Amino acid sequence: MSVATVHVPLGDRSYDVRIGTGLISALGSEIAPLLARPRIAVVTDETVAGHHLEAFREGLAAKDITMSALALPAGEATKGWPGLERSVEWLLAEKIERNDVVVALGGGVIGDLVGFASAILRRGVRYVQVPTSLLAQVDSSVGGKTAINSPAGKNLIGAFHQPSLVLADIGVLDTLTPRDFLAGYGEVVKYGLLGDAAFFDWLEANGSALAAGDTALRARAVERSVEMKAEIVARDETELGDRALLNLGHTFCHALEAATGYSGRLLHGEGVAIGCALAFETSARLGFCSQED
Structure with missing residues (x-):
């Protein structure tokens, strides 16, 4: 490869x-x-x-x-x-x-x-x-x-x-456990939500194969995620603007991690996935997006 x-x-x-x-x-x-x-x-x-x-x-x-x-x-x-x-x-x-x-x-x-x-x-x-x-x-x-x-x-x-x-x-x-791999997948999906709908659709279509261990698909998922992060970091290294986008889901995530004592009860990627869901739910309730979106 x-x-x-x-x-x-x-x-x-x-x-x-x-x-x-x-x-x-x-x-x-x-x-x-x-x-x-x-x-x-x-x-x-x-x-x-x-x-x-x-x-x-x-x-x-x-x-x-x-x-x-x-x-x-x-x-x-x-x-x-x-x-x-x-x-x-x-x-x-x-x-x-x-x-x-x-x-x-x-x-x-x-x-x-x-x-x-x-x-x-x-x-x-x-x-x-x-x-x-x-x-x-x-x-x-x-x-x-x-x-x-x-x-x-x-x-x-x-x-x-x-x-x-x-x-x-x-x-x-x-060597990762299924739980650890899926926790990381929450961060991968975040990149699709940040402005690459085609990548999000690709992740949705290939999620099972990625979890099952398809090396080529995993490499592509990592590469595209890193490409997106590199583009944002190059524009805003110290998080004064666009880089804050990478914190999608992290406000709720950090609160949940603190509440669980930074223990194995909640992995960071799991917290990000839950945080993204809560962020979108909050946005819908505040009228910033529709519930369907």
């Missing part, structure tokens, strides 16, 4: 999103051009480490790149002050310098946490996103929004810090 490339044009902070299968196996070739020295630091979670860390290590070894790794507990609860402190202190202990590269290997929690840790470590260290969930591949790994949660709310402490590269290996989606 060929690898697609979506470019995110942000001047000297521009980068590519690579989408396809086998990217983890080819990791050394993909990441080597970024390295000042042949080593990286990887932050992941315990679940992802069990599935992918050894293949990750082998992909790097093929180009004589070494790695050290930190595996944090899986789940939204990790995306807070303790998880951030543990990550930053570990990176300092690993003697990561400003010209080194940190890799976020995981879903949205790890991507957000590691991106923020990279933003504040030594006043800014480069990082690479290797998203392992559908939600992270189509949304949180692209655009440079990094954050942790606080008792006051979700994603309230963070920074805009663009990655140097995003590697979305479609093959890793096979």
Whole structure:
């Protein structure tokens, strides 16, 4: 299967999103051009480490790149002050310098946490996103929004810090549970609702095949979602205008996540799907659109 490339044009902070299968196996070739020295630091979670860390290590070894790794507990609860402190202190202990590269290997929690840790470590260290969930591949790994949660709310402490590269290996989606995959699908459908009716119709027609594991269809869904997000981010990197469109469904979603204690009772993608439904219901009741729409 060929690898697609979506470019995110942000001047000297521009980068590519690579989408396809086998990217983890080819990791050394993909990441080597970024390295000042042949080593990286990887932050992941315990679940992802069990599935992918050894293949990750082998992909790097093929180009004589070494790695050290930190595996944090899986789940939204990790995306807070303790998880951030543990990550930053570990990176300092690993003697990561400003010209080194940190890799976020995981879903949205790890991507957000590691991106923020990279933003504040030594006043800014480069990082690479290797998203392992559908939600992270189509949304949180692209655009440079990094954050942790606080008792006051979700994603309230963070920074805009663009990655140097995003590697979305479609093959890793096979390790997701059906619930995790469908949660990410809520973010994919959001892009269809944001102004691409043809994509929405395509998702409706191919939803069952996507869920069943059709790799080519999954790659196309990720590619189109990333294309749409890249276009919006290029116009409005720091969310002063159009980028707010990407928050469709998120107001209700964040309230629901806070109410459930950022636990496994509600996955982020599930919250987005529910939030979109509630947003449209509210709009209909306020007369902004018809109930039929």
